[in-house]
Amino acid sequence: MSSHRQLHVKELSGNILKMKFMQRNREQQQKEEEEKEQKRALSEAHWVLDFNSISQENETKIESESSFMNFLEGGNIGRRSYQKFNNAIEKLAEEQMKEQKVKKIEENEQKDSVSDKEMVDRYKKDIGILPTNKNEKHSLSTEDKVENSNKKQKLNSKKSKDISKEFIKPE
Amino acid sequence: MSETTEFQPYAILPGETISLDKYKNDKDVIKIGPGLLHEKQQVTAIKAGTLKNHNNQKWWIDSSQRRYVPSLNEHVIGKIIAKTQDYFRVDIGSAHSALLSTLAFEGATKRNKPNLEIGALVYARVSLANKDMEPELECISATTGKANGFGELKDGFLIKCSLGLCRSLLNPNTPILTALGEHFAFETAVGMNGRVWINTPDISNTILLSNAIKNSEFLSAKEIKQMVKELVKQSEDDMEL
Numbered sequence: 001m002s003s004h005r006q007l008h009v010k011e012l013s014g015n016i017l018k019m020k021f022m023q024r025n026r027e028q029q030q031k032e033e034e035e036k037e038q039k040r041a042l043s044e045a046h047w048v049l050d051f052n053s054i055s056q057e058n059e060t061k062i063e064s065e066s067s068f069m070n071f072l073e074g075g076n077i078g079r080r081s082y083q084k085f086n087n088a089i090e091k092l093a094e095e096q097m098k099e100q101k102v103k104k105i106e107e108n109e110q111k112d113s114v115s116d117k118e119m120v121d122r123y124k125k126d127i128g129i130l131p132t133n134k135n136e137k138h139s140l141s142t143e144d145k146v147e148n149s150n151k152k153q154k155l156n157s158k159k160s161k162d163i164s165k166e167f168i169k170p171e
Numbered sequence: 172m173s174e175t176t177e178f179q180p181y182a183i184l185p186g187e188t189i190s191l192d193k194y195k196n197d198k199d200v201i202k203i204g205p206g207l208l209h210e211k212q213q214v215t216a217i218k219a220g221t222l223k224n225h226n227n228q229k230w231w232i233d234s235s236q237r238r239y240v241p242s243l244n245e246h247v248i249g250k251i252i253a254k255t256q257d258y259f260r261v262d263i264g265s266a267h268s269a270l271l272s273t274l275a276f277e278g279a280t281k282r283n284k285p286n287l288e289i290g291a292l293v294y295a296r297v298s299l300a301n302k303d304m305e306p307e308l309e310c311i312s313a314t315t316g317k318a319n320g321f322g323e324l325k326d327g328f329l330i331k332c333s334l335g336l337c338r339s340l341l342n343p344n345t346p347i348l349t350a351l352g353e354h355f356a357f358e359t360a361v362g363m364n365g366r367v368w369i370n371t372p373d374i375s376n377t378i379l380l381s382n383a384i385k386n387s388e389f390l391s392a393k394e395i396k397q398m399v400k401e402l403v404k405q406s407e408d409d410m411e412l
Contacts, residue, residue, distance in 0.1 A: 062202075062203055063202050072338060083355065093343075
């Protein structure tokens, strides 16, 4: 770089180079080059994980909990009273029991209903391979499959969300 | 889930790995509870006990121990061991004592704080549990902000038992408490930290109940009924004498 600059300098006379606008210009160029170099060094310093290869091996998600609270069979009522010893507590226990029963029923219902993710998977199977690229998406939606385009766009938005979760290398 | 084989709970030792592949389902998340460790795409047992599951979605090891490790939202019975202007220091049987803010009671304000003496018992909910920090307690419900049974436990008697027994006592259909409830009028509070508080109008009943609860740990439902029957008969005979 310095040799390049020296060549440049030789072409012009010293008087011209002393002029303010010439100096300013040169300083600016120098600054820009420095900035570029700095950015390049920074981006090289970042290391990137090959995220896809790891996550795809284990598809089922496993969550762990440290408490027994969600693993108690048949409910969880901490305070109880028998034979009207403490009426307030007896009423409270009844309420809590009702609440927990409703919760359990809801949980079972949820298990039977179809989740969003499952719906997407179903569509994937029926319609075929989904485009992963944004450019591809446009080309596809402009194609003759007008009926399917709506569904597909929905799917695409899901896909693009997934992509955004990955680690993006800063530029 | 009809397509998978019925799971039978079995005894498991620390170090054994569990294959969940058979029960895997793209649809849902598998939850593993206390005693299980998920590492390197393997689920390993880290406690001895019975491996149980619910709907092939929740897996946990039912084990009994005496050391309490606080966990978020668990209900515990604590004893006040010190108090300052802003908080009570409460012993909940864990490695470290817990903090209970004086404002974490129903209707408590800066001017109107609850006045609990040292040695008083409180029924509280763990509001902060972190292995690197002191646990914190609250005497109000997480959702409604009301007492909901939390607060000071006046009178009564506190017994200590294993965590496994406490968990079985929390079940509304637990055989021991329902059997005792047919014969006696009493009130209980069960903490997940291995403490049970009993309150009856009569001291002799308190002694009888606490002994019955302590003895019930390794008895079947049938044996418990028999035991309660005998105890009731015995106490009636004593009354006559």
